Amino acid sequence: MQLTKGGNAPLKDRSVNLRLSFDKQPAGADIDVSAYLLRADGKVRGDADMVFFNQPSAVGIQLQNGNAFSIGTQELPSDVEKIAICVVVDGRPASALGAIQMSTSDGISFRHDVSDAPEAAIILAEVYRRNGEWKIRAVGQGFTGGMAPLARSFGIDVNEEPVVQAPPPPAPVSLKKVTLKKEGKVSLKKGGGEIRARLIWEGRYDGDGDLDFYCFYVMKDGRRGKVYWNNHGSRDRAPFITLSGDSQAAGMEEIVLHRPEEIRFALLAAYSALSNGTGSFQSYRPKVVLTDHAGNEVTIPLLNPNEFSYWVAISHIAVADEISISHVETYGVSGAMFSSNPPGTDAEAAPRLHPDGRFDVSLGEVEFKD
Known part of the structure; x- marks a missing residue:
């Protein structure tokens, strides 16, 4: 009608x-x-x-x-x-x-x-x-x-001059939005409550497109791990990070850092499943949108047109006196046949986040869904 x-x-x-x-x-x-x-x-x-x-x-x-x-x-x-x-x-x-x-x-x-x-x-x-x-x-x-x-x-009740407060009272809605270019960085004050990161993407063809959202982390006490499709994490116990679920078609997955103050470093990454075939991350028009309790929004678009990268490290988060969010957009080695990749690397290997906050790609664990 x-x-x-x-x-x-x-x-x-x-x-x-x-x-x-x-x-x-x-x-x-x-x-x-x-x-x-x-x-x-x-x-x-x-x-x-x-x-x-x-x-x-x-x-x-x-x-x-x-x-x-x-x-x-x-x-x-x-x-x-x-x-x-x-x-x-x-x-x-x-x-x-x-x-x-x-x-x-x-x-x-x-x-x-x-x-x-x-x-x-x-x-x-x-x-x-x-x-x-x-x-x-x-x-x-x-x-x-x-x-x-x-x-x-x-x-x-709208506040157009967003200020991160700690601890936050029931806050006016903030309309602050920032889009980070590659290698760009923004800082948020600690004490603003949880941080939400949404990976949002569109499908190709008939809406297909299985992207998996990962959060690699290093906690303040030195413990390391990852929250992903096979481990959705926990809100109430370490690492105080959760994943919303595993969306196997175009849509959205959300990772929440419920207690960012317990984290020393985090690396947000995405994997394009083999079932997607060739096609760059860019072809899904993906972006990561991070928000905090104070209403700040940071958007990180993924723009690389390489059709044979299965992994991308998207954003690096470091927590000290402030919470620093960096747009790193670093892709794994090529999965194309006869690619001249560095020795020891694997296109299907995950990124690694080291205890000191450094990270690398194509050198981590290889793990497939059943």
Whole structure:
């Protein structure tokens, strides 16, 4: 069913996937998709009711791959009456997108032409409760200002001058984002709570693509190890690092450092499974997004076009007086036939993280899934 502006339709399924796409992808501009869980008065109950790049889930809703929401209507709190679905173009008017297309898993769609929109923010649609049932309405309303004014209009306490505090109180939402170039580095203050690292990638062809996210670590007491598909770690005991699971298709895996202060060094790495065949990491358009409790976000893109590298060391984390995050993007040796690789190296060998924080690639353990 194709909705026009102002039109509505019932949501047939209790679990709904809602995806947004754009006619144009403006170079150098971030497109931020967000959702707000609202009471009957049109305001959030608290800052936890804003779902966006830095806070990708709330009760009953999750942001996926930066442009889609998974909504479980039965799981939504009883005092949430509607969800506002919004798009913001950072630093530019929404007209840079040309048009926004919304589609749901039960066949509802809405195309909103924004080619003449002067505003940076668009309230695209509402998912709302009516007589005990859930419906969706095509809104297509422009909003003057960027994400911060939009969030404030819904009752969010926004702090645009992000400061990492220790220990953090329930903090205002921070909108600070940094994209690291190769060999770039950023520091966070200790005491900001857990650090989350998400490996996000798109599939090739029919959505295939099995990337595995690894965290090699050295603890303060000298213990070393790794959290990966065969050992998901632990939140409550050493190493206080967890992996969300093993996604064997395009999507996302998340590693959480629950107590970064217990870690001396960590190395985030990824492996492209043999089942993927040839094809560079770059072909999956992957990135690692790190966030902390204070709302800071560090994005690390992977750009190497080499089609025969199975391993990449992505980011090195060192914890001392501050938490230092470096974009290292170091690839393993080539797996192509007849490659002239250094003696002792293996394209399938994992990276190694040494006790002093140094790391190398293609010299570690070789381990395959059953």
